[in-house]
Amino acid sequence: MTFDLHGFGPALAAGTLMTIKLALSALSLGLVLGLLGALAKTSAAKPLQWLGGLYSTLVRGVPELLWVLLIYFGTVNLMRSLGEAIGYPQLELSAFAAGTIALGLCFGAYATEVFRGAILAIPKGHREAGQALGLSRPRILWRIILPQMWRIALPGLGNLFMILMKDTALVSVIGLEEIMRRSQIAVTASKEPFTFYMVAAFIYLGLTVVAMTGMYFLERRAARGFIRSAA
Amino acid sequence: MNWDVIIKWLPKLADGALLTLELVAIAVVAGLILAIPMGIARSSRNWYVRAVPYAYIFFFRGTPLLVQLFLVYYGLAQFDAVRKGMLWPYLRNPFWCAVITMTLHTAAYIAEILRGAIQAIPRGEIEAARALGMSRSQALFFIILPRAARIGLPAYSNEVILMLKASALASTITLLELTGMARTIIARTYLPVEIFFAAGLFYLAISYGLVRAFKLLERWLRVDASQGR
Numbered sequence: 001m002t003f004d005l006h007g008f009g010p011a012l013a014a015g016t017l018m019t020i021k022l023a024l025s026a027l028s029l030g031l032v033l034g035l036l037g038a039l040a041k042t043s044a045a046k047p048l049q050w051l052g053g054l055y056s057t058l059v060r061g062v063p064e065l066l067w068v069l070l071i072y073f074g075t076v077n078l079m080r081s082l083g084e085a086i087g088y089p090q091l092e093l094s095a096f097a098a099g100t101i102a103l104g105l106c107f108g109a110y111a112t113e114v115f116r117g118a119i120l121a122i123p124k125g126h127r128e129a130g131q132a133l134g135l136s137r138p139r140i141l142w143r144i145i146l147p148q149m150w151r152i153a154l155p156g157l158g159n160l161f162m163i164l165m166k167d168t169a170l171v172s173v174i175g176l177e178e179i180m181r182r183s184q185i186a187v188t189a190s191k192e193p194f195t196f197y198m199v200a201a202f203i204y205l206g207l208t209v210v211a212m213t214g215m216y217f218l219e220r221r222a223a224r225g226f227i228r229s230a231a
Numbered sequence: 232m233n234w235d236v237i238i239k240w241l242p243k244l245a246d247g248a249l250l251t252l253e254l255v256a257i258a259v260v261a262g263l264i265l266a267i268p269m270g271i272a273r274s275s276r277n278w279y280v281r282a283v284p285y286a287y288i289f290f291f292r293g294t295p296l297l298v299q300l301f302l303v304y305y306g307l308a309q310f311d312a313v314r315k316g317m318l319w320p321y322l323r324n325p326f327w328c329a330v331i332t333m334t335l336h337t338a339a340y341i342a343e344i345l346r347g348a349i350q351a352i353p354r355g356e357i358e359a360a361r362a363l364g365m366s367r368s369q370a371l372f373f374i375i376l377p378r379a380a381r382i383g384l385p386a387y388s389n390e391v392i393l394m395l396k397a398s399a400l401a402s403t404i405t406l407l408e409l410t411g412m413a414r415t416i417i418a419r420t421y422l423p424v425e426i427f428f429a430a431g432l433f434y435l436a437i438s439y440g441l442v443r444a445f446k447l448l449e450r451w452l453r454v455d456a457s458q459g460r
Contacts, residue, residue, distance in 0.1 A: 063399035194306035
């Protein structure tokens with residue numbers, strides 16, 4: 001068996017690019033949602049705690065594929081009525097937007113727990129020191145909590161990003177032309193399913209290795225100032 | 232929200248949920264059996280013993296389950312040897328393909344859990360077993376594995392719930408489990424929100440039940456009592 005791609009190489013490369021774009025945009029949305037979720041869960045207000053808990057429990061209990069399908073097919077009527085309200089009735093969610101929202105939602109639910117753990121891991125004295133210096137609450141969050149939180153949260157977030165990258169394959173189900181969808185098209189034309197799905201598998205492996213390397217450098221950068229004292 | 236439709240299709244969804252449970256149950260049990268030798272080999276001191284499970288785990292954890300499913304269900308048919316082989320009746324059946332793939336997939340993750348658990352056992356306990364005159368295999372069966380089972384149990388329960396959610400992918404190879412059933416019903420009723428909502432409730436209920444069951448199992452195995460050092 002030879003790895004003859006029957007001229008589908010460029011299509012697969014374009015699919016890889018789409019996968020990377022989807023993963024990064026879902027990551028951005030997920031980080032924001034995760035941060036908001038963690039802040040809600042660690043806040044003093046009971047309703048916010050409840051809301052954060054509801055979000056992370058509900059989203060984590062339902063399969064990612066179901067979220068992808070629900071957001072893509074379930075919002076058609078909603079988007080249409082929204083479109084009619086603003087005078088653009090053919091408004092609909094693209095597969096890319098639906099995939100970003102669904103995967104971002106799932107990433108955010110898991111990231112909520114990671115961020116919450118990181119916030120709780122910061123010694124109480126640091127926050128109190130900020131208050132004693134007369135810093136406002138947003139300032140304490142921005143200058144004291146967040147910069148320290150990254151270092152603690154990074155390994156957990158790295159794991160979640162690897163999971164997210166593999167979950168991008170699910171968006172092929174709603175027709176987004178990423179690696180899997182492009183492979184399916186190539187399979188229909190060439191009748192060589194094993195060859196093309198194996199190529200897809202190796203592209204994902206390659207992406208995972210790249211992400212792992214990136215995480216290694218990010219973690220080293222976040223831990224600068226800690227490496228010396230630990231040794 | 233159209234509740235009548237949900238109630239009308241509830242029995243069908245329950246059928247799907249049953250198939251989901253069946254898939255997950257076979258996969259996590261068979262995966263555990265497959266993972267035990269791999270986890271032991273993975274925590275070996277010799278690099279050549281570690282290498283084989285490492286490569287296996289790297290492949291199965293580095294690629295999406297969807298790709299693995301398609302490789303088994305669609306991919307294997309590319310080879311004449313497979314199509315003419317004795318296993319073909321199983322390999323062309325979507326149920327067995329899903330079971331095989333999910334088992335191989337989860338075995339990789341469970342093997343890693345097991346490796347972590349084996350390496351987390353305090354060295355003194357293994358040395359104590361050896362000092363009492365136990366052979367290496369006796370120490371493995373009577374000390375290391377029972378201890379690793381308790382350390383790894385919480386992570387294993389997480390993996391079972393992840394597999395419950397991963398089983399939704401079986402719908403892409405035409406299997407009518409919970410998600411597949413929901414999609415079929417939607418194709419007839421055109422009510423995606425209601426039916427997916429009901430399917431989501433089923434998943435939530437199943438994962439809640441699993442969490443409770445593992446809590447009971449942890450108490451029965453007295454996991455927290457054995458955590459004291």
